[in-house]
Amino acid sequence: MTTAEIITIGTEIVLGQIVDTNASYIARKLTEDGIRVLFQTSVGDDKGLLKSALKIASDRANLIITTGGLGPTENDITRETISELFDIPLVPDKEAYVHIQKHLVNQHPNVQDGYKKQVMIPEGAVVIHNENGTATGFAIQHGDTDIVCLPGVPREMQSMLNKYLEIYAEKHRSEEGCTLTRDIHTFGISERAVEDQIKAMTLVHDGIVTVNILATAVTREHAVKILDRAEQDIREKLGHAVFGVGDETLESAVAMLLKKCNKTIAIAESCTGGLVSDKLTNIPGISEFFLEGVVAYSNKAKIDILNVPEELIEKYGAVSSQVARAMAECVKKRSSANIGVGITGIAGPTGATKEKPVGLVYIAVVVDDIAEVKECRFRGSRIDIKNFSANTALNMVRLKLIDNTLIL
Amino acid sequence: MTTAEIITIGTEIVLGQIVDTNASYIARKLTEDGIRVLFQTSVGDDKGLLKSALKIASDRANLIITTGGLGPTENDITRETISELFDIPLVPDKEAYVHIQKHLVNQHPNVQDGYKKQVMIPEGAVVIHNENGTATGFAIQHGDTDIVCLPGVPREMQSMLNKYLEIYAEKHRSEEGCTLTRDIHTFGISERAVEDQIKAMTLVHDGIVTVNILATAVTREHAVKILDRAEQDIREKLGHAVFGVGDETLESAVAMLLKKCNKTIAIAESCTGGLVSDKLTNIPGISEFFLEGVVAYSNKAKIDILNVPEELIEKYGAVSSQVARAMAECVKKRSSANIGVGITGIAGPTGATKEKPVGLVYIAVVVDDIAEVKECRFRGSRIDIKNFSANTALNMVRLKLIDNTLIL
Numbered sequence: 001m002t003t004a005e006i007i008t009i010g011t012e013i014v015l016g017q018i019v020d021t022n023a024s025y026i027a028r029k030l031t032e033d034g035i036r037v038l039f040q041t042s043v044g045d046d047k048g049l050l051k052s053a054l055k056i057a058s059d060r061a062n063l064i065i066t067t068g069g070l071g072p073t074e075n076d077i078t079r080e081t082i083s084e085l086f087d088i089p090l091v092p093d094k095e096a097y098v099h100i101q102k103h104l105v106n107q108h109p110n111v112q113d114g115y116k117k118q119v120m121i122p123e124g125a126v127v128i129h130n131e132n133g134t135a136t137g138f139a140i141q142h143g144d145t146d147i148v149c150l151p152g153v154p155r156e157m158q159s160m161l162n163k164y165l166e167i168y169a170e171k172h173r174s175e176e177g178c179t180l181t182r183d184i185h186t187f188g189i190s191e192r193a194v195e196d197q198i199k200a201m202t203l204v205h206d207g208i209v210t211v212n213i214l215a216t217a218v219t220r221e222h223a224v225k226i227l228d229r230a231e232q233d234i235r236e237k238l239g240h241a242v243f244g245v246g247d248e249t250l251e252s253a254v255a256m257l258l259k260k261c262n263k264t265i266a267i268a269e270s271c272t273g274g275l276v277s278d279k280l281t282n283i284p285g286i287s288e289f290f291l292e293g294v295v296a297y298s299n300k301a302k303i304d305i306l307n308v309p310e311e312l313i314e315k316y317g318a319v320s321s322q323v324a325r326a327m328a329e330c331v332k333k334r335s336s337a338n339i340g341v342g343i344t345g346i347a348g349p350t351g352a353t354k355e356k357p358v359g360l361v362y363i364a365v366v367v368d369d370i371a372e373v374k375e376c377r378f379r380g381s382r383i384d385i386k387n388f389s390a391n392t393a394l395n396m397v398r399l400k401l402i403d404n405t406l407i408l
Numbered sequence: 409m410t411t412a413e414i415i416t417i418g419t420e421i422v423l424g425q426i427v428d429t430n431a432s433y434i435a436r437k438l439t440e441d442g443i444r445v446l447f448q449t450s451v452g453d454d455k456g457l458l459k460s461a462l463k464i465a466s467d468r469a470n471l472i473i474t475t476g477g478l479g480p481t482e483n484d485i486t487r488e489t490i491s492e493l494f495d496i497p498l499v500p501d502k503e504a505y506v507h508i509q510k511h512l513v514n515q516h517p518n519v520q521d522g523y524k525k526q527v528m529i530p531e532g533a534v535v536i537h538n539e540n541g542t543a544t545g546f547a548i549q550h551g552d553t554d555i556v557c558l559p560g561v562p563r564e565m566q567s568m569l570n571k572y573l574e575i576y577a578e579k580h581r582s583e584e585g586c587t588l589t590r591d592i593h594t595f596g597i598s599e600r601a602v603e604d605q606i607k608a609m610t611l612v613h614d615g616i617v618t619v620n621i622l623a624t625a626v627t628r629e630h631a632v633k634i635l636d637r638a639e640q641d642i643r644e645k646l647g648h649a650v651f652g653v654g655d656e657t658l659e660s661a662v663a664m665l666l667k668k669c670n671k672t673i674a675i676a677e678s679c680t681g682g683l684v685s686d687k688l689t690n691i692p693g694i695s696e697f698f699l700e701g702v703v704a705y706s707n708k709a710k711i712d713i714l715n716v717p718e719e720l721i722e723k724y725g726a727v728s729s730q731v732a733r734a735m736a737e738c739v740k741k742r743s744s745a746n747i748g749v750g751i752t753g754i755a756g757p758t759g760a761t762k763e764k765p766v767g768l769v770y771i772a773v774v775v776d777d778i779a780e781v782k783e784c785r786f787r788g789s790r791i792d793i794k795n796f797s798a799n800t801a802l803n804m805v806r807l808k809l810i811d812n813t814l815i816l
Contacts, residue, residue, distance in 0.1 A: 019427060024427045038451070040428075042449075043447055155788070269682075272686075273685050297701070305702070347689075350693060
């Protein structure tokens with residue numbers, strides 16, 4: 001089994017100025033392709049430190065993926081460091097030059113000087129072209145270790161990593177033994193309940209419990225079959241708690257079901273402050289099914305925009321199952337959507353009373369004339385409570401839509 | 409100067425199932441306190457690999473901060489690994505036991521068995537108690553290196569890290585030489601324009617250009633003074649482009665100014681889908697100033713909720729400066745807020761026409777009777793365009809509020 005180390009390069013990473021999302025992206029892709037990631041290392045734009053990190057990595061892994069340090073500035077040192085460490089001269093790549101020219105056609109000519117170094121790659125390296133930018137990537141072999149250098153811009157890196165993984169798959173096709181993994185996401189079932197039924201590693205994030213399954217087989221095809229069977233088994237055991245695998249999210253599952261059932265949705269939010277609408281509108285093409293969102297933070301907004309009866313708020317308070325239900329019903333009626341969602345609660349840290357503590361949230365989903373209202377008590381920070389509430393609301397909508405597909 | 413390495417422990421990290429936000433948090437805190445972070449390493453729940461990572465780290469850094477692996481399960485191996493690697497026996501800590509008992513008072517008694525190992529710490533270690541959970545942290549010294557082990561749950565880790573940094577500051581108070589850094593965030597000015605005026609490292613994220621300044625001095629107080637002076641200098645050069653330092657965000661700056669000016673706000677969003685409302689409502693206490701948000705995704709919603717004239721949409725299209733302005737004016741009027749914001753655009757990947765490409769966004773801000781409308785052309789993914797648009801809108805509001813404070 002190939003072992004790997006990911007090295008993310010950039011002073012902004014080691015100083016903590018940015019969260020490194022490249023490492024987890026690459027780790028997931030490698031793991032899915034049966035490569036075992038042992039370490040992730042981050043190091044600043046410093047030749048000496050990068051050399052030492054590369055040396056350590058090449059002693060303990062068969063595959064090193066680096067990101068960053070391929071830009072046009074003086075701080076971009078990956079090319080030179082690889083060249084010095086492994087004693088391979090840098091040579092210009094003609095095709096890379098054409099790529100960069102095409103990319104820069106609309107830029108000011110003075111800007112282009114810096115990009116000249118971006119065509120330089122170690123002699124004999126496999127060139128990985130960049131369709132989305134000017135940083136050329138490459139892969140070299142040193143002893144038993146393949147070293148792949150990619151840029152740090154996520155969009156550029158991601159498509160270039162896929163290109164490399166195709167090369168990798170081709171190279172390792174004939175090898176015996178393949179380990180693949182898959183993430184299966186669930187919601188609405190506790191981690192413990194999942195673990196009671198399934199012997200696998202689990203992970204919890206904003207209420208989502210993810211089961212990670214792993215299969216080793218002689219061939220890739222066989223490993224995929226084992227994973228398919230295991231996934232099927234988990235889906236049977238956990239039922240509709242399973243909402244997706246891999247990159248799928250609660251919002252993408254809801255969007256897919258809205259499309260499948262041809263239903264429209266409208267959302268009235270108080271404590272989540274627009275987060276549910278924001279999540280749903282991250283999905284391309286949602287505009288056909290998502291009609292409107294109302295962030296009715298003030299009571300006035302609840303009364304004016306949504307026509308929630310003032311007496312209801314006075315009698316039960318803005319944070320109550322009655323008001324959540326009225327918000328869902330009113331936004332549904334207002335928009336003529338098929339589904340209405342209402343969320344009201346106390347995200348904290350202030351606003352709590354003895355009867356209504358921080359984390360108390362009411363979520364209502366109305367489909368046709370049938371309403372479901374959930375009383376939830378979440379723990380954590382203001383942002384945790386917003387996230388738990390938004391995910392719970394999306395999951396309630398998902399389950400309603402599944403019921404709907406079963407009736408059809 | 410103290411050099412540091414951060415080791416984040418967890419199979420879920422190396423497999424890419426979660427994005428490791430602890431490493432960047434710790435790196436930022438250490439850097440602010442004058443500690444130079446050289447490497448960040450992530451490693452799975454594996455004693456052998458963790459030992460090798462700890463050994464390498466203790467050879468190249470004076471301070472190691474680990475997170476994760478202090479839980480109650482068999483996979484939590486940090487305590488045992490430290491004990492074996494440095495040959496220090498684990499002993500129970502009485503005070504930790506009391507802490508855990510208090511924390512678990514409402515839990516089922518059967519659950520408590522696993523927590524017994526969480527009171528075990530290396531003999532002679534400095535104990536770092538956990539106010540928010542059951543994982544006890546500790547710090548040991550090995551040769552020239554301090555090794556600090558904290559849990560992986562961010563909220564628990566963060567307050568325990570602060571406790572340790574107080575111990576660290578006390579220990580290093582008398583030492584000569586202190587290096588501190590500070591992040592100064594700007595918006596609305598290009599990276600190049602910033603770099604032309606200020607010689608410092610910059611970083612760009614969702615349109616925010618951050619300047620990182622650094623000061624070395626004999627004492628901490630002196631270093632702080634140098635940073636204050638440098639910050640003052642940058643503020644003078646870049647003016648109102650500077651919106652905050654450190655943890656401050658565009659939304660926290662807007663919230664602070666709304667409070668200062670005692671102004672209320674209402675937001676009508678189309679392509680940003682609720683992101684501006686979501687960002688603003690992440691700030692505690694915003695409910696006094698943020699009245700309502702409307703996510704008017706469909707034309708019908710723009711007409712019905714906001715009373716945007718139908719003829720305007722027909723004549724100029726939903727994505728136009730006229731409609732953005734009408735959205736801002738209408739939501740302001742609807743809610744009786746002092747400030748109205750309207751955003752309409754094409755987030756992509758679909759929905760573009762020849763005249764109106766993906767990334768074309770109109771943002772309007774209306775204060776009293778004065779409207780400002782900006783035509784923007786953003787590049788990137790759907791989510792990039794949402795983020796750029798939201799930040800641009802928040803910044804326009806911020807600048808209006810600053811003008812307002814100057815008039816007062």
